[in-house]
Amino acid sequence: MKAQQPAVSITTQNSGNRARHKQQREQLLLQLAQQILQQEGFAGLTMDRLTAASEVSKGTIYNHFCSKEDLITALSVDSLERQLLLFQQALSVSGHSRERALALHYAYFLFSTTEPTLFLCLLSAATPAVVEKSSASRLAQRQALEQQLLEFCQQVIRQALAENAISLQDGCSIEELTYLQWAQAFGANALYRPAQQMGFFQxxxxxxxxxxxxxxxxxxxxxxxxxADFDYQSCWQRIALALQQQTPQAQS
Amino acid sequence: MKAQQPAVSITTQNSGNRARHKQQREQLLLQLAQQILQQEGFAGLTMDRLTAASEVSKGTIYNHFCSKEDLITALSVDSLERQLLLFQQALSVSGHSRERALALHYAYFLFSTTEPTLFLCLLSAATPAVVEKSSASRLAQRQALEQQLLEFCQQVIRQALAENAISLQDGCSIEELTYLQWAQAFGANALYRPAQQMGFFQxxxxxxxxxxxxxxxxxxxxxxxxxADFDYQSCWQRIALALQQQTPQAQS
DNA sequence: GACTATTATGACGATTCGTCAATTTACTCG
DNA sequence: CGAGTAAATTGACGAATCGTCATAATAGTC
Incomplete structure (x- = not known):
């Protein structure tokens, strides 16, 4: 059950491979961290445990992540990268602008349910305790990815304007609309588990x-x-099918 | 600058006072914890520091909170209690149902801006790492308060139905509506700071x-x-005035 | 005023974080 | 190919924090 032989030919002779090798290991460490998170819970994720699970020493791990919190932020970066992929796939489905907007919402929902651990990382990474102890470069990475995600949303809104499907009166900017949809999606997905757990809806x-x-x-x-004029229910299901069948992919 | 003399006459003779005294101290500890949080950040909140700031020993503190995470959850309970007060005040403003719904949203917004630290506690308390190490009783308290808050929202929706201001077709339940508004409010308020910090809107x-x-x-x-048929902008401002002038209250 | 139950204390062991001097590895060049 | 240098790795260690528990103090009772 151990899927982590180095397996990469470490006969790196020119220094170009060094960076690549390092990045591969970082990816592996993140994968391990995610596994620990799933199995042991957040309290169970310690640097020593990650060290034990990996094949490198603690010092090397601290060479990748400047603190435990930085590791969490790194996981959130990983999350955002996957979200980005999902968003790209979502935008590849055809349809009018509102259907594409729905596709983005579906992608967001899909991610929150198929990767609950990573979704929670995203929440934890927004927490002050984590932000305070993460490296600046990692935080910048996260910000850049978030901006890219929002860029996708804005694209759809611009398409809607071009199609004349919406009209932005009374100083309602594209940014404002994007933000409000983001907020809606974030809230509806993030609060579901807690609400369900307290038995709010059956x-x-x-x-x-x-x-x-x-x-x-x-x-x-x-x-x-x-x-009222369109069956978004079946549209939703069509999107679901389109995205679901693309998901089985790169794991090892 | 030290505002924390015991000041309470600890001449508690009958055992009824014991519990009350204990509760007072817990309140004081929570106040201190909040202060530390504001001044030193989340990473700066340690049990030893809280011990130093208070006039009791560590053992006593652990007599109130079974872990550091339990303290965070306790802070979130405190937050919810304040929110509850704000909600009550909000529902005391007059108007039709949608105005009252708006009042609740204003109360939520007001809390998130006037008590940013506590609002973040609410976020942190939802994090698995915190939930995992909090006492069951404290978690139950939080859940009960959240249910009360949602109850307020449902009241307004029922009022709207009574006024015939909305009609719930196609199996859209009151719970569903409440949830969606909660999600919207939560998202819009929680994401504002991060979004602003990344320069998303100016x-x-x-x-x-x-x-x-x-x-x-x-x-x-x-x-x-x-x-389109009502000036909710000025309605919002009227609510703001009504709630703002009630806020200056109990601090020491 | 002696006696008991409850609460408070803070020194202590256990964990975990993060560091750094010593060592190993990778690469370069004569 | 082998010596020399730069870079990366190691894991033992100090520091900080958490949470406990035997002892001490306090409150309440008779």
């Missing part, structure tokens, strides 16, 4: 809630076609 | 974003009067 699936939230918001905006 | 105030988000969502729901 039968309601997370999917239905997210879809309903998006429809409410986009209807409020007047993004045509309105949910 | 001039946009948090207030405007929150208000816009609520309007979008409630318009989408068809909650009358729609934002």
């Amino acid at each position: 039968g309601l699936a997370q999917q239905q809630l997210v879809l309903a939230g998006v429809n409410l918001m986009l209807d409020g905006l007047g993004w045509r076609p309105l949910s | 001039g946009l105030a948090q207030q405007q974003l929150v208000l816009a988000g609520v309007n979008l969502m409630l318009d989408g729901l068809g909650w009358r009067p729609l934002s």
Whole structure:
């Protein structure tokens, strides 16, 4: 069950391979950290344990991550990279602008459920205790990725404007719209587990809630076609199929 | 600058006072913890520091909080209690149902800005690392308070139904609506700082974003009067005045 | 005023973090 | 190919923090 032989031919002769090798190991360390997180919980993730699980020493690990918190931030960066991939796939589905917006929301939802651990990392990484002790470069990475994600959202909104599917009156900027949708998606996905755990709703699936939230918001905006004039339920399912069948991919 | 003389007459003779005295001290400890949090950051909050700042020993502190994480959860309980007070005040403003819904959103926003530290505690307390090491009783307290808060929201929605200001077609339950508004409010307030820090929007105030988000969502729901037919901007300001002038209260 | 139950104390062991001098490895060049 | 140098790795160690527990103090009772 140990899938981590070095396996890479470490016959790196020119210094170009050094960086690549280092990055591969970092990826492996992140994978291990994620495993520990899933199996032992957040309190169980210690640097010594990661050291034991890996094949390098603690010093080397601190050569990659300047602190335990930096490791969490690194995991969040990894999360965002995967989200980015999902977003790209989501935008490859065809349809009018509102369908594509829905696809992005689905991608976000999909990530939050298929990778709950990483999604929680994202939450933890936003916490002051973590931010305070993460390296500046890692924080910059995270910021850059977030900006890229938001860029995708803005693209869809611009498409909607071009299609004349929405009209931005009364000083409502593209940034504002993007932010509000981001907030909606973040809240609806992040709060689901806690709410369910406290027995707030019984039968309601997370999917239905997210879809309903998006429809409410986009209807409020007047993004045509309105949910009364279009079957976004089946649109949602079509998107689900399109994204799901692409997910089985690179693992080792 | 030290505002923490015991000051309470500890001439507790009958055992009824014991519990009360203990609770007072717990409140004081929470206040101190919050101070440390503001001044030293999350990484600076250690049990030893709290011990030094207080006038009791470490053992006694661990008599109140079974772990450092339990302390964080206790702070979040404190936050929720204050939120509850704000919600009560918010519901005391007069108006039609949608105005009252707006008042709740304002109360939430107000809390997130006037008590940023406590708001972040709420976020941290939702983190697995904290949940895992908090006492069951404290977690139950938090859950109960959250349920009370949601109860307030449901009240307003029921009022709206009674006023015939909304109609719940297609199996959209009260719980669903409550959840979606909660999610919207949570997201819009929690993400503001990070988004601003990454320079995503320049001039946009948090207030405007929150208000816009609520309007979008409630318009989408068809909650009358729609934002096109009513000046929710001045309504918002009126609520602000009504709540602001009640805030200066109990501190020492 | 003696006696008991409850609470408080802070020194202590256990963990975990993060460092750094010593060592090994990788690469260069004569 | 082998000596020399730069870079990376190691793991023992100090520091900091958590949480405990035997002892001491206090409150309440008879």
